[in-house]
Amino acid sequence: MKKQWIISCITTIMIFGVGFYSFTLIKESVASQLNTAAIAASESTEDTKEKAPAESKEIKDIIHETQKLVVQIEIGDYGIGSGFLYNDQGDIVTNAHVVAGVTNVTVKTADNREFPGKVIGISENTDVAVVRVDGLKGTEPLQISKEKNAEIGDEVLALGSPLGFQNTVTTGIISGVDRDFELPPYQFENVYQISAPIAPGNSGGPLINRKTGEVVGINSASAEQGSIGFSIPLPNVLALIEGWSNSPMTSLPNNVEQNDYFYEEDSFTDEQLARYLVMYFYESLNVKDYVTAYSLLGSSWQRDTTYESFRNGYTNTEAVYIDELSVTTNGDITVTAIISAEEWRNGSYSYQQYKTTYTVGYENDQMKIISGGMQAVN
Template sequence: MTENFRQAPPPWTYPGPAYPPPPLPVQQKPPRRFRRGTVAVVAAAALVAGGVGGTVGALIGSDGASQPTLGAAATTTSSTTGTSSGAEGTDVSAIVAKVMPSVVQVNVRLRDGEGIGSGVIVSSDGKILTNNHVVADAETVTVTLSDGRTVDATVLGTDPSTDLALIQAQGVSGLTAAKFANSDDVKVGDEVIAIGSPGGLQGTVTTGIVSALDRTVTVSESEEQQNPYPYTQQGQGAGTTSYKALQTDAAINQGNSGGPLFNAAGQVVGINSAMYSPVTGPNGSAGSVGIGFAIPSNQAQQVIDKL
């Protein structure tokens, strides 16, 4: 049953490539402004099927960076490691060492700004899966590999209905492709690891568990471009993207969009796409409160085959 909710005022809002923070005192140049607030505004109506209702909020997308120049320091990995409340004894550092080469930062230049997202390598010749909202409207795309190299990339295909896109890194070979798990086997409580470039901090690692399955995430594409405080309702019609997502408490922030969510075996179980935050800044920036969402790997594999 679809429930209708009235649009709520801020602070329920939506982020995306974020706006940069004020420069440090030693910096002379003012920060560049980022236009895009991409991914996922989702009203609570979209979560009713998952057992959540009564509170109107927003799922906010997590692509974009507060300071894109930090991506230049890609050879230095920032990570938050350690076991979560999943199975004890999981060697997170060993898993991260194995899978990190398959994670990239996606850099996009737009007509009036720049943005940063994440991606995961799916073939050794440089095919990379990311979110559609990361590369939508991009005039140029580059990817920064885990070894610090930045190469040009082209968009091979997009599937806005699932918020996924496939891009091709140019002039590369022998890359480490990620392995995908069967997301139908994922259970609530499974330990997961998210890797991406939140705030332009490439190679950031966070851990958590799968909090819920089959959460309905609904995104209004038209509102995300026109309204700094957009909301959407389930089944809104044209211009909406809706999919069933894995919910996780692994911290997902702006810049994580398109990055992989790994299981304890180092296999991709989801593509990070949205987060929920009740508190946002005046420019739409927001932080994780432990409610993130990922597109299941089985759905991602179907889109890869189609594209």
């Protein structure tokens, strides 16, 4: 009996030991699997963070954030161009043809502050330059797209001071890539073709991704006919820009001269200004910037139409497309445009074509839309 009791105890202990060992083994195995799963999940999360696209932003927010860091570059009595803040050292990226032949420039910010700037880098064959503005040192710069190139169909914003209209924003898409051409002394290789309207004075301004707010290019040239512009992809010239920022030129090349497409402010004709003024008006409406659109109206028009009334007149208009635009100067400057408006009517969007006629003139040396009217085109 005693022997059986001893055998029973030994058996119980063995069973308990095996059970305990098994429990420990299973616990360690499960813990190991959980740990492995946690590591995999962590790595997956890190991969997701690295691969996740930049967060999409509202277009109004992008414009508001970007305009503060886009500047107008003034070169004495010669002319104007544009640029944007590239880093926190106060370095402004622009086109070489904007600052060609000069060392010192004046930089004007969106809030009308003025700073002296010095050219610290300029290329003899690529249309890129860098201006250092000590007064902007420490300012947080624009977000830069350093690696990924834009693709055909990407929506973009072009910012700058076309024809002297500071803080102008136009919209469009990347309509072509890998365009090559020459505008002596500069070679343009693998540049973007864009549909966003640009004009003299836009040169050097940023091309912005409409969804992320990142700078993807430098607006550099436009075709004489149509609304075709060209922008240098920023990743293609980033090494050049960073080289000048880290090691500024001690002397600038003296064979870089102002060229045929360095536009002088005095060379802007009334026809050019009137055409762009009306285009700018419609672009402002398209991005829902009613304040800017209203500011382009003459004093008599504003006196007869309050801002609230003006804005309410466009709240049901989703977009405006210019089909035709012409300018005549018979004493008065008249701009005639055929436009297509996408409007909200009876619970759905529909298109209506209009013929608009504007009289344009100067008030206090600024061109304004003095009067105008429209009629539906059947």
